[in-house]
Structure formats: C-alpha cells, structure tokens
Amino acid sequence: MVLDGHIYRRVGQKPVHWSPSTGTALAEAELEYPDGHVSPSVYVSAPLLEAGPGASPDQTRALAGASLALWTTTPWTLPANRAVAVSVGMEYCVVEERAGARRRLVVATALREAVLARLGGGEDCDVGATWSTLCTLPGTALLGSRYEGPLTGDDGPRPVLDGSSFVTADSGTGLVHLAPGHGHEDFALAAAAGVAAVSPVDDAGRFTREAGHGLEGLEVLGEGGEAVAAAVAAAGRLLAREPYAHRYPYDWRSKRPVIVRTTRQWFASVSGLRGAALAALDDVRFVPGAGRRRIEAMVGGRSDWCISRQRAWGVPIPAFFYRESGEALMNEATLDHVTRIVEERGADAWWELPIEDLLPPQYRAEAVQLVKGSDTMDVWFDSGTSWASVLSEGGSAKDGTPPSPRFPADLYLEGSDQHRGWFQSSLLTAVAARGTAPYRRVLTHGFLLDEAGFKQSKSVGNTLDPRAVMLGGKDAKKEPAYGADVLRLWVASVDYTADASVSEVYRKIRLTLRFMLGNLSGFDPGQAAVPHAQLGLTDRYMLWRVAALIDECHAAYDEHQFFRVYQAIQRFCVTDLSNFYLDASKDRLYILGAASPDRRGAQTVLAATLRAMLALVAPLAPHLAEDAWAALPWPAPAESVFGGGAAAADPAWRDLPAADLGLMRALLAIRGEVNALQERARSAGLIGSSLEAAVDVHVSDAGLRARLAELQAAGDAQDTIQHACIVSQAALLDAAPGAGEGAVCTAAAVAIPGEEGAELRVRMRRAAGARCVRCWNYSEAVGADAEHPHLCHRCVPVVRALGQPAPTQAMA
Known part of the structure; x- marks a missing residue:
C-alpha cells in the first residue's frame, strides 16, 4: 500500500478523533455513542467588522454594529475559531433589542424565535415585545463578511464562508462557528478557503500556551471549557448557556469522551480506494442483504483512514524520521529489510534492536540522523489484513506443509457493528493490495442481550457463561442444566418471537421424533414402503408439505438464517404433524392390521418425514439427531446422521394437482x-x-x-x-x-x-350405535358379528387374523 501511494502522513493538517484518557488517536470504529451525554452549550456573539460585498446599502446599514450569533456544544473550541459558516440557501435577519443594551444580532430567520427566547430567559419570553427585526437578507449577502472572534485579543478578522453542505436550520442559530483544528467539516471548508487550522490542545487534552486567555494547562473537557465560557462572559459576548443532550463520541476502551484535534498521523487514502472498494462489493453476497447498503454507505461517506496510534503496545509502523526535517523514510528497501527481521524475531524487534540494525545497508551511514517512529498500527488495520496470512499462505515452513492459497474467503462472520470495523478494514486493505474483496459472503449477526436489554460485554461484566446453560449451576432448581442442544436451538431461534421457550420447542421436536420412531417399529422403508402413486390423498399431501419444508430449510441454511430453519421446523412439528397428520393417523396406526395398506401408507410417510427432519435438525441439535438416528428401526445407511446425506425430496412429492390441494383445503x-x-x-x-x-x-x-x-x-x-x-x-x-x-x-x-x-x-x-371396545369408534355395526359382538366391522377382521380371544365389554 505504501508503494502504491495509498499511505501518507500529514503533520498538523488533518483533524482526528483523539482520546485524552488513553492518549491516542482513534478510528471511527473505536468510538461509542452512549445515551445520556450532555454538553455545556453556549450562545456567543462575534462582532461584525465589515459587511460582505453582496449586502445591499440598506442591509449594510442594518449590519453596522451587529454581531453574529453563534452556538456551540464545545465551548472549549472557541479559542481555535477561525471562521463562521452560513448557508446561501437560508434567509437571515438582523434583530435589535428594543431597550436596555440594544444588542443587534444576526440569526437565521427560521431560528429567530427559538434563539431570542433562549436569550430572553425561556419559552415564555415575549420575543416580539423585546426584539425588533431591522431587515432580512439571504445567506449570499453575508458571504465575505469579516468579524472579530468571540474572545477578545484574538488575532485579526475572520471570514464568513459558504457552508451550505452542513449548515441547517435544525438547531443553533444558522451560523456555525468553525474551528478547523477541531472538526472534520470545519477543516475541509477552511482548507478550501485557505484558512489555516490551529489546535491549541496537547496529547493530554489540555490547553497549550497558544490558547491564551490564561487557559494553558486546563483540561478542555473539564475546567478548560468553563474557563473559556467565563472569558467570553468577561468580554461581554456570552449570550446564553444551557445543557444540551446529544450524541457524542466516547473512547470504547476508557468509556470517556473524546475530542477532535489535528496531530501528526499516518493515513490510508480512502478517497483513492473508494471507487474500487464499492465496485468490489458487486461480487459479494451479504446476509442479510441490508448489510451491503450499510457498508456501502459507510465506505462512500468516510474520510481517509487514520491508521496510526500512540500506544505502548501493538504492531509498529516501520517508519524512520530525519531528526532535523521530520521527513519520513519508508520505502521498498526499508520495508523489505524490516519485514525480514520481523519474520525472524517478531514485531518486538522494532523496539529492541538499535536503529543501525533496522536500517538496510545503504542507509546505515545515516543512522545518526534518523530516529525510529513510535507509532503503532490501528488494531483495525492489523486485523483488517488478517486475510494476508490466514487465506493466502495456508502452509507452514516448520512442518513442510505447502502453501495452499484460499483467497478470497468463502465467508466472513461477525457482529452487525463490524460494517464499520473488520468488514470494512478488510475490504479496504484487500482492495488496495489485491484489487478485490477478501470475501465472497459476509454474514452479520446481532448481539446477545442481558435481562435489561443491554449488549452483553466482557468489559461490562454482564455476560452469561454458556457452560452454565449446558451444565447448570450449583442450585439445580434455579439453574437447571439444559444441555448443548437446547443452547444451540436457542442460538438458532434468537429472531423468533413466539411465546414458547426454546426448551419447550426442544421437547416438542424430541417427542415428535419419538412418536414417529415408536410407530415405525418393525417397518423397513426399503422393503415395505408404499409407492407414491398408491398413497392416499392425505399421505401425498403430507409428503408435499415435507418437500416444502426441505426447500424452505435449505434456502435458509444457504443464507445462514438459522432462525428461519428453527421457525420452519417448529411450525411443521406443531401445525402439520401434531395438530393434523399424526393426530389423524393414530387411528389407522393403532387399529389396522400391521400389513394394512392404509397403515403402511402412514408408515411410509412417517419414515420419509423422519429422515428429512433428522437431516434438517442435525446442524442445530446434533445430539438429538444422533440419538434418533441410532434408534432407527431399519438398517441406517451410515453410522452417523451427518453421513446420511442431506434432506432430499422425491420429485413425485412436489406433484400435487390443484384439485387434490383443493380437497385437502x-x-x-x-x-x-x-x-x-x-x-x-x-x-x-x-x-x-x-x-x-x-x-x-x-x-x-x-x-x-x-x-x-x-x-x-x-x-x-x-x-x-x-x-x-x-x-x-x-x-x-x-x-x-x-x-x-x-x-x-x-x-x-x-x-x-x-x-x-x-x-x-x-x-x-x-x-x-355402540362403542367398539377396541377402537372406541361408535358404529351401528357393533354386535353384528356373533363371535366378536363388541367389535366394529373394522376391528373384527384384525382380531380374527391375530387369533386372539374375543374382547369383552369389560376390556374397554
């Protein structure tokens, strides 16, 4: 990536998320946005020094003596203010107090009432009685205006710029304070206008001397922000203060808020990879399909990737720097040399060896002029390049196993948060190095939640040990042992919302399999199965439903949607089998002769259904499937259910004429x-x-x-x-x-x-009629046979064939 120009370093020219609590830059994937964050927002005034060239004479007169009304949720960035942004598509107004200080302010017309109410003390303030509107003007009339910063003693006048791409009337005043050294959009707009960025904040998140106003050494996210607000108030430019609840980034490790600041960092050029990365997604299947839209949006909208970190651990970025100029030395020769050393000694060699040993021979004479870089790689860059070793090599020099390239992977599997993390970092690095995505399929799953609905996390300590579910706890009543199959079925059912618990569903499936096995005793489908064409309507309908189950489950397995398999099997067991077929078939299974065509027909269907269900259930509940497989009453085709082949439907099962389907309905x-x-x-x-x-x-x-x-x-x-x-x-x-x-x-x-x-x-x-003592059906034929007066016409021939004594009424 270095040799192809995808890696570059900027010194103080690009803002990054910075964690004062851990002292390092952070990538977007390392940020969290917890609920409940409240910022100490402020409304401040910035006096206009001159109107813009687009203002009319009347507008210029109204703007004389006016101040721009600004709003920010990060008052600590005010010392770095270098411009104000407006929208050319919005209307602004100049308002003036009717009495008192007779302040004159510029605000967006759409936000006039809300802003002036806050300045006046609340929603009950009579804005019309206390403020008058001198004129309205388009945003274009403000462009090119010059103003004085909200803190007195700031250097020079600042410009008003066109920020139409992000300035809205949703909140604030419609005029956005720009601190290019502390904001991504601020930096991009200011850089295009030739406005320099400043960032008077150090690695610990404290103001430096450049902040002025007695702020040096104060924490920007603590007393520093309060000191800035006090300095603005002392200058007579603090209009209002209020707490503001909003979405704010936190360091995912320290759980503390982060800031944005410019600092020396290494970047991967996403702008140079974006088109190729998005095109590479055309060859990838996402499960679920919404995953593609999510990663496309994230890749399409992300800025260049900050890949350097300031940590005492991690994989080093193998760069050398000239002491005097600060220029980096990292080329093919240095990279190849360091690579060979790391292959032999590991990544710690960068920290342990003197710089002379790390440099290739042609640069060793310059060792006294150089220093080793101390930055480490972003862990997402590290894990995002795992394909390079896991997929591309495959062999081991130690045991003589030859390499077996397997790139790209068949499947990448992770949580839904990895569209911004591992999935994306893997995509960008693979496209940069190989020109293609590192995966053919990407599957994303949800999170395991605790009883309060929060994501289970090792760092929070709210995780559930799977062994406790399988093996149970010390108190067997409170923490029963469910076994591995119940846990696996639960995992397969996480998107299912029926009332039944998974352990109940497990028992339902198990009892259904037991019922079928019990009624197949002595039956061998290879010897006694009834041909499909000779089966009755109900039997053929049932096999039609089995074929539909197989198709539905195979489609779900292909898409890795295990909850759909779980749902389909549960629904089939309850609706098709228990509530209908098995219930309606008990009579012929229990009453008719062992070789009766009707009974054999039911057994033929049960055998086919059992084989299909075992193959479909096995990936979810393998122990249950193996138990049932071992209990098959006919010679099993393989030792294990996993050797018995996938569930397959005879083509004849799917051939159910419309007229027959109507009869079944x-x-x-x-x-x-x-x-x-x-x-x-x-x-x-x-x-x-x-x-x-x-x-x-x-x-x-x-x-x-x-x-x-x-x-x-x-x-x-x-x-x-x-x-x-x-x-x-x-x-x-x-x-x-x-x-x-x-x-x-x-x-x-x-x-x-x-x-x-x-x-x-x-x-x-x-x-x-009377009740038959054998089948319990009522019939007027009971008593018609003198030898068996208590039997119906169906039971008489069966009992006679068995040579059993005549049942009596007492036997019922």
Missing part, C-alpha cells in the same frame, strides 16, 4: 370447524370425547362437494371426513344443515381458504 377447513364445534358440544353436554360425535357437512361448491363424496364412498381410512376430524361418523349433505334438538351447528357459513366462493356449514350431533 376443504378437509382441513372442515376439521377446523369440527374442532370448534366440539367445545360447544361438550359445554352443552352433548358429547364427551370427540369419538362420541357425528357430523353433517355441507359444502356450497358442487364440484368440490362431489369430489369429497368420492373420498367418502371410497372409504379410505385416512381420507374420509370422519377420520380427518377424529369423529365416529360423517355425512355429506346437499343442503345446509339446520339446527335441531340435540345438535350444535355452525352459526354462519365458513369460507374455505384458497377455494374462492366455497363455503361450508357443519352440524354436530351424538354418534349413533
């Missing part, structure tokens, strides 16, 4: 309404369990009603209304059922989601 809508009616029926004493109910259903759409009738007539256990709703009997009606004695009905027609114009009505009554 209707079944699910009917199930939802039946569940709602059950509560009313129980309250009315009509039924106890859901199997004591029978339902009558009317669907307004004739075509949809006909397709539902076909399902009912086919008698497939999994697809009939009664089995989908877990009631004993169901009938499809051609007309809407009316309310009758001993029944509860849908109060109003219910729309079927996704089926435009289709509505349904449901009536619930008590089921006819």
Whole structure:
C-alpha cells in the first residue's frame, strides 16, 4: 500500500478523533455513542467588522454594529475559531433589542424565535415585545463578511464562508462557528478557503500556551471549557448557556469522551480506494442483504483512514524520521529489510534492536540522523489484513506443509457493528493490495442481550457463561442444566418471537421424533414402503408439505438464517404433524392390521418425514439427531446422521394437482370447524370425547362437494371426513344443515381458504350405535358379528387374523 501511494502522513493538517484518557488517536470504529451525554452549550456573539460585498446599502446599514450569533456544544473550541459558516440557501435577519443594551444580532430567520427566547430567559419570553427585526437578507449577502472572534485579543478578522453542505436550520442559530483544528467539516471548508487550522490542545487534552486567555494547562473537557465560557462572559459576548443532550463520541476502551484535534498521523487514502472498494462489493453476497447498503454507505461517506496510534503496545509502523526535517523514510528497501527481521524475531524487534540494525545497508551511514517512529498500527488495520496470512499462505515452513492459497474467503462472520470495523478494514486493505474483496459472503449477526436489554460485554461484566446453560449451576432448581442442544436451538431461534421457550420447542421436536420412531417399529422403508402413486390423498399431501419444508430449510441454511430453519421446523412439528397428520393417523396406526395398506401408507410417510427432519435438525441439535438416528428401526445407511446425506425430496412429492390441494383445503377447513364445534358440544353436554360425535357437512361448491363424496364412498381410512376430524361418523349433505334438538351447528357459513366462493356449514350431533371396545369408534355395526359382538366391522377382521380371544365389554 505504501508503494502504491495509498499511505501518507500529514503533520498538523488533518483533524482526528483523539482520546485524552488513553492518549491516542482513534478510528471511527473505536468510538461509542452512549445515551445520556450532555454538553455545556453556549450562545456567543462575534462582532461584525465589515459587511460582505453582496449586502445591499440598506442591509449594510442594518449590519453596522451587529454581531453574529453563534452556538456551540464545545465551548472549549472557541479559542481555535477561525471562521463562521452560513448557508446561501437560508434567509437571515438582523434583530435589535428594543431597550436596555440594544444588542443587534444576526440569526437565521427560521431560528429567530427559538434563539431570542433562549436569550430572553425561556419559552415564555415575549420575543416580539423585546426584539425588533431591522431587515432580512439571504445567506449570499453575508458571504465575505469579516468579524472579530468571540474572545477578545484574538488575532485579526475572520471570514464568513459558504457552508451550505452542513449548515441547517435544525438547531443553533444558522451560523456555525468553525474551528478547523477541531472538526472534520470545519477543516475541509477552511482548507478550501485557505484558512489555516490551529489546535491549541496537547496529547493530554489540555490547553497549550497558544490558547491564551490564561487557559494553558486546563483540561478542555473539564475546567478548560468553563474557563473559556467565563472569558467570553468577561468580554461581554456570552449570550446564553444551557445543557444540551446529544450524541457524542466516547473512547470504547476508557468509556470517556473524546475530542477532535489535528496531530501528526499516518493515513490510508480512502478517497483513492473508494471507487474500487464499492465496485468490489458487486461480487459479494451479504446476509442479510441490508448489510451491503450499510457498508456501502459507510465506505462512500468516510474520510481517509487514520491508521496510526500512540500506544505502548501493538504492531509498529516501520517508519524512520530525519531528526532535523521530520521527513519520513519508508520505502521498498526499508520495508523489505524490516519485514525480514520481523519474520525472524517478531514485531518486538522494532523496539529492541538499535536503529543501525533496522536500517538496510545503504542507509546505515545515516543512522545518526534518523530516529525510529513510535507509532503503532490501528488494531483495525492489523486485523483488517488478517486475510494476508490466514487465506493466502495456508502452509507452514516448520512442518513442510505447502502453501495452499484460499483467497478470497468463502465467508466472513461477525457482529452487525463490524460494517464499520473488520468488514470494512478488510475490504479496504484487500482492495488496495489485491484489487478485490477478501470475501465472497459476509454474514452479520446481532448481539446477545442481558435481562435489561443491554449488549452483553466482557468489559461490562454482564455476560452469561454458556457452560452454565449446558451444565447448570450449583442450585439445580434455579439453574437447571439444559444441555448443548437446547443452547444451540436457542442460538438458532434468537429472531423468533413466539411465546414458547426454546426448551419447550426442544421437547416438542424430541417427542415428535419419538412418536414417529415408536410407530415405525418393525417397518423397513426399503422393503415395505408404499409407492407414491398408491398413497392416499392425505399421505401425498403430507409428503408435499415435507418437500416444502426441505426447500424452505435449505434456502435458509444457504443464507445462514438459522432462525428461519428453527421457525420452519417448529411450525411443521406443531401445525402439520401434531395438530393434523399424526393426530389423524393414530387411528389407522393403532387399529389396522400391521400389513394394512392404509397403515403402511402412514408408515411410509412417517419414515420419509423422519429422515428429512433428522437431516434438517442435525446442524442445530446434533445430539438429538444422533440419538434418533441410532434408534432407527431399519438398517441406517451410515453410522452417523451427518453421513446420511442431506434432506432430499422425491420429485413425485412436489406433484400435487390443484384439485387434490383443493380437497385437502376443504378437509382441513372442515376439521377446523369440527374442532370448534366440539367445545360447544361438550359445554352443552352433548358429547364427551370427540369419538362420541357425528357430523353433517355441507359444502356450497358442487364440484368440490362431489369430489369429497368420492373420498367418502371410497372409504379410505385416512381420507374420509370422519377420520380427518377424529369423529365416529360423517355425512355429506346437499343442503345446509339446520339446527335441531340435540345438535350444535355452525352459526354462519365458513369460507374455505384458497377455494374462492366455497363455503361450508357443519352440524354436530351424538354418534349413533355402540362403542367398539377396541377402537372406541361408535358404529351401528357393533354386535353384528356373533363371535366378536363388541367389535366394529373394522376391528373384527384384525382380531380374527391375530387369533386372539374375543374382547369383552369389560376390556374397554
């Protein structure tokens, strides 16, 4: 970067953030902006010496004897005032007191009432009664005016400059005090106008002799600021004082406020890299996508990067300086020589070796004229160049491993604050040295918060030890051990806002897996799986939902959005499995014969769902996934779940015709309404369990009603209304059922989601017949078989095939 001209040094010509508490320059990434900062702001007057060339004769007469009203939240910078900025697009006015001192001031018209109220003692001040407006004038009429500084004895008149790019009517007076030695915008505007910057403040944040007015040695952020305000008041130019709460930078290490001052520093030229850095981002994917906009805004708006620090530790900037001129010596020869020394002896060699040993042979004769630089590198420059060793070398000379270039990285992963830190410093250094970004993807995550909502920080001491979550504390009741999987699931769920705690979600997933494993006992999908084309509607719908889950989770994993995986799996377990499929399938899984096609169909779906869920859950909860994998009732394809391959959907699973999807929407809508009616029926004493109910259903759409009738007539256990709703009997009606004695009905027609114009009505009554002692369904066929008088028509052949004795009523 030095050889390409990206590194330069300025002496007293560029302001930087400076931390008096730690005695060093700071980069923007090392600043914090805590809440609650209050500055002792002041309103001061600066007497006009002459009007600008753009003022009319009437305006010039009004300006005679007037002072510019200035406002600053940093009164300690007033000794460094060298100019005032106005906006050419704003209107200003000259106001005069009606009595008393008859002060005459220049303020922005838009801020006139607010400023004069503060000068008059508060919001209740009658501004109109105490001040009169002599004239208004545009900002252009003030340009070129000359004024005297707010502190008497200041050297010479100062100019009024055009600061339209940052002067606003949001606060203050509309005229901005410029201290080029203590502000970035101040410096840029003053430098363009040829106005010199002064900075009468030392490394400890104390005024130097150049500040004058008896200020030498006073801390600018303490008694120095008070002394400046007192000096302004003694000169009769203090208009008002008030505390002002605003955003102010602090040193992130000492947690103390910083200042801005000009000092000798090394800089990396961001202006020379900005275009290439922004262009390099075109080849980078950001997760989330807003990260790109954030880093683009920061790179696009940042000033040149101050890369030097004044610390007693750190990586040195390998520069030599001529004693007399102060000119730096740092070129290809010196850099190569120092690099070889550091490779052999480490960075401490810069501090330990005499200057003669650090200089290459051609410069050793000049050693007496030179001194070693004492500046260290900004740690962000240090970490921002980590790609140069981590990605580019890869090998080790010690063990003979050959280098294996891996630049750029597949992924950079850090917190959301690193758009201004590591992500940005890595981008700038890599673009400067390699011409490209050091990463293909950038993932940013949020912060871990404490119970009060504050970011957990080692320096604050409010962190939670992950081991306490996994292993528990001394008091097992107050600090239970949750294990690693619960902690991992919590990490994956941090953006999720449902009421359920993660430990409950973990138990839900675990119990769902256990239910599926238990009902797959003795089943081998390689031998007994039902072909997809032979599966019933409900089974095919469920595999369609499994395919959707796989797609959703894979997309989320690709984007590193683990909370979306967590949400999808939780939603699938609760909504698709527990609340519907597993609930509705219990009857055929528990009641039908082991080799029944309906039962095999359910097991086929359970096996496919289990395999998919284990692969999807494994990255989040590996211990749980491995436990379930070890319990598979068929020969596992690999020793570990991580060797079993990614979750994959058969293409046939995604092929669910629109007509079939409409039927499923209707079944699910009917199930939802039946569940709602059950509560009313129980309250009315009509039924106890859901199997004591029978339902009558009317669907307004004739075509949809006909397709539902076909399902009912086919008698497939999994697809009939009664089995989908877990009631004993169901009938499809051609007309809407009316309310009758001993029944509860849908109060109003219910729309079927996704089926435009289709509505349904449901009536619930008590089921006819007797209860089967085996399946607990009510049927008029119970008692029809003399050998098994207490069984229904479905249970008789199963029990007969098993050769078991006839169940009795007592067995129920």
